[in-house]
Amino acid sequence: MSSSTHATLGVRQAQKLKTRQALLDAALRLLEEQSLSSLGLREVTRVVGVAPAAFYRHFRDMAELGVALVEESLGSLHVMIRAVLAEQQEAEEVIDRSVEAVAGHVRRHPAHVRFVARERHGGVRAVREAIAAELERFGDEVAAALAAQEVSQGWSDEDVRMLAGLYVDHLVMTASAFLEASPEEERAIADTAGRQLRLISLGRRHWRAA
Amino acid sequence: MSSSTHATLGVRQAQKLKTRQALLDAALRLLEEQSLSSLGLREVTRVVGVAPAAFYRHFRDMAELGVALVEESLGSLHVMIRAVLAEQQEAEEVIDRSVEAVAGHVRRHPAHVRFVARERHGGVRAVREAIAAELERFGDEVAAALAAQEVSQGWSDEDVRMLAGLYVDHLVMTASAFLEASPEEERAIADTAGRQLRLISLGRRHWRAA
DNA sequence: TCCCGTGGCAAACAGTTGTTTACTGAATCC
DNA sequence: GGATTCAGTAAACAACTGTTTGCCACGGGA
Numbered sequence: 001m002s003s004s005t006h007a008t009l010g011v012r013q014a015q016k017l018k019t020r021q022a023l024l025d026a027a028l029r030l031l032e033e034q035s036l037s038s039l040g041l042r043e044v045t046r047v048v049g050v051a052p053a054a055f056y057r058h059f060r061d062m063a064e065l066g067v068a069l070v071e072e073s074l075g076s077l078h079v080m081i082r083a084v085l086a087e088q089q090e091a092e093e094v095i096d097r098s099v100e101a102v103a104g105h106v107r108r109h110p111a112h113v114r115f116v117a118r119e120r121h122g123g124v125r126a127v128r129e130a131i132a133a134e135l136e137r138f139g140d141e142v143a144a145a146l147a148a149q150e151v152s153q154g155w156s157d158e159d160v161r162m163l164a165g166l167y168v169d170h171l172v173m174t175a176s177a178f179l180e181a182s183p184e185e186e187r188a189i190a191d192t193a194g195r196q197l198r199l200i201s202l203g204r205r206h207w208r209a210a
Numbered sequence: 211m212s213s214s215t216h217a218t219l220g221v222r223q224a225q226k227l228k229t230r231q232a233l234l235d236a237a238l239r240l241l242e243e244q245s246l247s248s249l250g251l252r253e254v255t256r257v258v259g260v261a262p263a264a265f266y267r268h269f270r271d272m273a274e275l276g277v278a279l280v281e282e283s284l285g286s287l288h289v290m291i292r293a294v295l296a297e298q299q300e301a302e303e304v305i306d307r308s309v310e311a312v313a314g315h316v317r318r319h320p321a322h323v324r325f326v327a328r329e330r331h332g333g334v335r336a337v338r339e340a341i342a343a344e345l346e347r348f349g350d351e352v353a354a355a356l357a358a359q360e361v362s363q364g365w366s367d368e369d370v371r372m373l374a375g376l377y378v379d380h381l382v383m384t385a386s387a388f389l390e391a392s393p394e395e396e397r398a399i400a401d402t403a404g405r406q407l408r409l410i411s412l413g414r415r416h417w418r419a420a
Numbered sequence: 421t422c423c424c425g426t427g428g429c430a431a432a433c434a435g436t437t438g439t440t441t442a443c444t445g446a447a448t449c450c
Numbered sequence: 451g452g453a454t455t456c457a458g459t460a461a462a463c464a465a466c467t468g469t470t471t472g473c474c475a476c477g478g479g480a
Contacts, residue, residue, distance in 0.1 A: 012477050035333035038248035051429045117331040123245035162402045173379045192372045203413030222447050264458050
């Protein structure tokens with residue numbers, strides 16, 4: 001396995017990356033049931049099966065590991081958002097597709113989503129800031145996509161950006177709602193999220209048209 | 211001071227309540243810079259100036275203390291929400307008043323707001339559930355107020371409830387945005403929040419009217 | 421082939437943690 | 451006013467924490 005990294009990086013760096021990833025994976029798993037500021041370095045190395053001191057070969061802090069986890073977690077989300085934004089369809093249809101995409105993402109990467117929701121306002125400054133910065137980039141991207149749609153003609157940049165912010169916040173809210181939901185509650189959550197988006201989209205179409 | 215508690219409770223219980231409150235206050239202060247799951251019992255008692263074992267006279271756990279903090283924190287928010295809902299005015303005006311009320315609340319009780327935002331998705335199950343339950347009650351209350359307005363005629367209960375949920379989520383988002391904002395950013399945040407509410411209100415007025 | 425760079429290790433460090441124990445002294449009850 | 455309840459104490463417990471030190475083994479360039 002991973003013969004490609006073997007070829008391009010050499011055994012040495014490949015091994016290093018491997019244990020680094022193992023540390024990230026172990027941390028992410030442990031973070032399902034606690035928050036970053038209470039996660040110990042020894043706890044992580046113990047799960048990986050590596051000496052405590054080895055941790056420092058990869059991260060200075062747990063905070064630094066946290067920031068790395070932010071990139072990993074929001075990276076996958078970023079891909080999903082791009083995919084949704086790329087589809088140009090009828091407004092009614094794109095809503096259901098979006099909600100479905102979010103639900104699928106949460107089902108596929110629950111630990112990532114939980115981590116972001118938990119640490120977005122968590123106790124580690126560096127991680128909070130990393131998440132905020134990344135979500136702001138999402139907002140900009142959504143804003144750009146919205147501005148390109150015909151519905152947004154005559155809108156100020158500021159108004160487009162505030163709508164984008166509303167969408168991004170709603171996305172995060174919906175994702176974390178899916179997280180804590182039992183399978184039979186999922187339908188109801190998707191339903192509510194869809195109606196909320198429809199209401200927002202309705203407000204959008206009438207924005208300063210009256 | 212507090213002669214009333216003296217009179218009704220006796221010196222004994224009054225003293226107990228006093229140190230209990232001191233524990234809550236100390237914890238809330240410490241939680242400005244870390245999250246509950248990393249807050250130690252000794253840390254709290256040390257600030258209060260009391261022996262570690264004294265903690266157990268008031269709480270079984272840090273989790274139990276956390277639940278008590280939820281009641282305290284959301285209690286004050288509850289008062290504010292009721293006040294806003296009580297005013298029956300023109301839609302345009304109530305929006306600005308609401309945003310102003312939220313801003314004032316955050317300025318007055320920053321630690322409470324931070325605690326709720328942080329622990330809503332935090333690492334302590336009992337606290338998460340307490341917050342979720344309380345926010346759901348807020349949602350019900352908002353829904354009842356919305357249903358009583360003429361704009362909501364012909365709306366299903368479910369639709370009213372989803373709109374209420376949107377408002378509550380938006381309130382929490384806005385509050386935590388105010389939290390991290392520098393004084394000069396406050397205006398911009400209030401502005402954006404106001405516009406978002408206006409757009410939602412616009413969508414509300416056109417809901418299934420077309 | 422030899423040598424350097426380096427990822428990982430074992431051990432020891434001083435601090436800290438939650439929890440239990442037996443206790444004291446003052447408010448309360450009868 | 452004597453007995454009792456009980457909030458708070460001091461001390462000890464084993465278990466854990468992050469960090470430093472010197473060391474080894476081995477991959478990669480010369």
